[in-house]
Amino acid sequence: MSALPGTTGRRRIYLMRHGHVDYFGKEIQAAGGDTKVVPLTPLGQEQAKAGGVALSHVRFDRAVCSGVPRTFQTATHVLASQPEELRPALEVEPDLVEIHGGGFIEAKSRAELAAQMAYHFEVAGEPGATMLKGGEVFADAERRAIEAVKRLLAEPGWHTVLIAAHEGINRLILGWAALGAKGSGLKAVQAFEQDPACINVIDFDMVPRGDGAVGTEIQRAIVKAVNVTPYNYVKHGMNMTSLEAIFARDPR
Template sequence: MSALPGTTGRRRIYLMRHGHVDYFGREIQAAGGDTKVVPLTPLGQEQARAGGSALAHVRFDRAVCSGVPRTIGTANFVLDAQVPEDRPALEVAPDLVEIHGGKLTRATTRAELAAEMTFYFEQAHVPGATMMEGGEVFAEAERRALAAIRKLLAEPGWHTMLIAAHEGINRLILGWCAMGAGESGLQAVRAFEQDPACINVIDFDMVPKADGSLGTEIERTIIKAVNVTPYNYVKHGMNMTSLEAIFAKDPR
């Protein structure tokens, strides 16, 4: 198994959220509200490029995204800053796609939309809680996202990976890591902000399986950095929450 230099079994994932998108744009309207089709806005492209500049010195063994335009675009902007001969092919892990949402039922303004979304995240730990009315159950989204992460960690031949995913999925992964990767992290989901094109850095200490079977398992998770935004490191002027910014007319 490959490991970070100076370690015996440590792997690192640079976990990004995609850059800014317009959930009220013509692409979504033309697709009948299907958010999977939405691309990065010019602002989102700028944010992703800033992430690429910040990570230009990091050599990625592998690069993964959820397979929708906004994560494909974000990952490619980051990879564009890599040395061409070291650039890995971009892979797709469909189980890292965003939590499937239902209907927002009570909101009539952008502020109310943000407040309602916040409410659903705060209830994520409640048994059977869904992402909006009729949406995916948070616990089920957590299971599929963590299964994808565990699968990647079980695969040999790498120690540094880029993953471009989504706010909700990233929150689920970070919550689980905060709990030591030993139990559900849904109780912690509300605590994690994920601004557009932010970077999280997570290390995983991998050891041989305790039962003696072939392969490795996670011994320890180490959250090295959370919600780092290279286009604005100190968050000056970023006074809205990440959910409020989704529905704001001017996300800057």
Template sequence: MTALPGTTGRRRIYLMRHGHVDYFGPEIRAAGGDTKVVPLTPLGQEQAKAAGQALSHVPLDRAICSGVPRTWQTAEYVLAAQEGKTPTLEVVEELVEIHGGSFGQANSRAELAARMAYHFDMAGSAGATMLDGGEVFAEALRRSVSAIERLLGDPGWHTMLVAAHEGINRLLLGWAATGCSVERALGAVRAFEQDPACINVIDFDMVPAADGRMGTEIERALIKSVNVTPYNYVKHGMNMTSLESIFAIEPR
């Protein structure tokens, strides 16, 4: 297994959220409300480019996205800024956003923003879903954690870019913050804000499998940084939560 320089079994994931999108845009309307088709807005493109500049000097061994346009585009902007050899962008579909249900009837973006403001706070409740009829948070956690564990088990890399989504990132950060515990992770989800095109840095110490199996297992996760936005490092003027801003602010 390849490890970070100076370590014996440590790997690093640069976990990103995609840049800004408009969930009320023409692509969504044309697709009958299917949010999987939404691309980055011009603002989202600039945010992704800023993240790319911040990571331009970081050698990336692998690059992963969830496969939908907004994560693919975000990852491509980051890879385009790389100063060295660029890895081929791979798709891991298990990292696609938590499947949402119905927003219900709403008359304005502001009304939707108010409805969504505390939605992730409910993730730790038994059987909680992403909106009415949406995916159960616990099931989204299991599929996303399984994907990360599988990637960590692959040989030959020490630094990886993962371009994913707000909900998935919150789940993974909650998991990492609770000792990689699937049982406790959902209670921590509410604390991890994820702004558009943010960068999180998570290190994983990998050790030989304890039961004698081939391969490695996670001994611990170390969160090095959370929700870093290179286009606005100190968050000046970013007073809304990500969910509030999505529904309340018209895109540029």
């Protein structure tokens, strides 16, 4: 089993959120509000490149994104800082796409919209709670995201992977990694802020399956770092949450 140097069965996931996007841009308007089409803004590209510089010394065995433009571009910018001969091919995992929202929230301004969205993740742990009215059930999104990570961890031949995903999905994965069998990770997602192009580091200790079957299973997860932003390590001036900043036109 491939493992991090100095360990017997530990694997590491560098889990990133995509860089800054404009959810009110012309691409979304042309697509009728479909957020899957939104690309990185120039600021988002610079944020992703900063992440690439910070991770340039890390040798990724594999690289995965959710497949939408903003995560594909983020991962591509990060991998561009890797030596070309060591750069892994970028894979797509559709189950890591962002939590599906319902229709647009009716609001008269960005400020009103931000106020409605500001505490939305706090309801994730409630039975049947959805991402906005008519959106995906948080528990369903958690299930698909975790299964995607588990599938990746079950595959041999790697010990370090880059995943470029989304704020909501990252929160779900972090909540699960932090609590595991000790409680519902959905109740923890509200605490895991995810700034644009941030980096999280999660280690997983893998052991042979307890039922004697071929393969491994997760013994424990270790959260090593959360919401690290290489373009502003100490968060100076980043006083808004990610959602507040998006709807307030704050170019963070």
